[in-house]
Amino acid sequence: MNLALFDLDNTLLTSDSDFEWAQFLIEKKALDRELHEAKNMEFLEQYKAGILDIHEFLDFQLKPLSRHSRRQLDSWHDEFMQQKILPVIAPGARELIAQHKSNGDLCIIITATNSFVTAPIANVLGIEHLIATEPEQKDGEFTGQVAGVPCFREGKITRLESWLDSHNLTWLSFLQSWFYSDSLNDLPLLGKVTNPVAVDPDATLKHHAEENGWPVISLR
Numbered sequence: 001m002n003l004a005l006f007d008l009d010n011t012l013l014t015s016d017s018d019f020e021w022a023q024f025l026i027e028k029k030a031l032d033r034e035l036h037e038a039k040n041m042e043f044l045e046q047y048k049a050g051i052l053d054i055h056e057f058l059d060f061q062l063k064p065l066s067r068h069s070r071r072q073l074d075s076w077h078d079e080f081m082q083q084k085i086l087p088v089i090a091p092g093a094r095e096l097i098a099q100h101k102s103n104g105d106l107c108i109i110i111t112a113t114n115s116f117v118t119a120p121i122a123n124v125l126g127i128e129h130l131i132a133t134e135p136e137q138k139d140g141e142f143t144g145q146v147a148g149v150p151c152f153r154e155g156k157i158t159r160l161e162s163w164l165d166s167h168n169l170t171w172l173s174f175l176q177s178w179f180y181s182d183s184l185n186d187l188p189l190l191g192k193v194t195n196p197v198a199v200d201p202d203a204t205l206k207h208h209a210e211e212n213g214w215p216v217i218s219l220r
Contacts, residue, residue: 003174004100005160005189006127007181008111008118011199012097014220015088017121018061018113019044024080025064036060048202050184054112054152059144062135065116066144073142077120085121090200092219096180097125106174110160110189112152116142131159156189181205190214 009016022040025031039060046052065073100107108129109122115132122130136147151159164170171177177193179186184204190196198209198216209216 001174002100002103002105003177003193004105004107005177005179005193006097006107006109007179007183007186007199008109008121009113010182011180012090012093012109012125012219013085013088013121014090014200015084016044016047016113017085017117020084020088021080021117022061022064024076024084028076030068030076031064047183047185050204052152052185054150054155055146058114058133058146058150062114062142062146063144065114065135065142070141073116077116081120081124086124089125090219093125096219097127100178101126105178108160108163110151110156110179112150112156112185114146129163131156131163153185154188156186157192160189184208 006012009018019040022031022036026033026037043052043057043060097107106129107127108131109118109127110131111118112133114135115130116135118132119130131151133151134147136143136145149155149158176195178195178197179190179193180197180199181190182199182201182205184202187205187208196214198205198214200218200220201209201216206216
């Protein structure tokens with residue numbers, strides 16, 4: 001069996017679902033535009049530069065989940081999918097996923113964006129398995145805190161190894177492994193797989209890929 005790992009934001013999507021969710025909440029007036037829009041942009045630029053403090057960001061991103069009922073959040077998410085996500089699925093994403101599925105590969109989306117935002121996206125893309133940052137829940141409602149290790153940078157390796165272990169799998173279970181990503185933040189996990197692939201990469205990842213002979217592709 002082979003393993004195919006996919007980053008989500010700016011890889012299978014042409015935008016960042018974390019950023020778009022915050023913008024959506026601003027547009028719904030669930031977040032104050034003056035207080036949150038500039039901060040949302042600031043965090044996005046820090047992520048692109050590879051200097052994001054993931055815990056500071058998650059405090060910003062997960063707190064709004066605790067201010068609204070799960071029922072309200074789910075209703076908003078249905079709108080979010082239609083308005084913000086379906087239009088930004090990368091044109092080549094479904095074909096790439098289908099190719100790996102037809103080869104019998106185990107396909108997993110692995111993303112720093114929290115599972116509340118990303119689980120419905122994985123479902124739409126036809127990928128059963130999702131490893132994401134987990135928002136803490138109590139009695140079915142979000143607390144605004146993160147549960148466990150954030151699925152970010154080296155944390156993606158930690159979370160993936162934990163997932164594989166829980167499914168009685170290890171890296172040695174796979175003849176070949178692929179990871180598709182756009183971001184310099186994913187260099188730790190890209191360095192672990194047998195087939196790292198840079199997808200519409202940022203400048204740092206593109207340079208690293210070219211230096212190391214990794215494929216560079218576009219899904220756009």
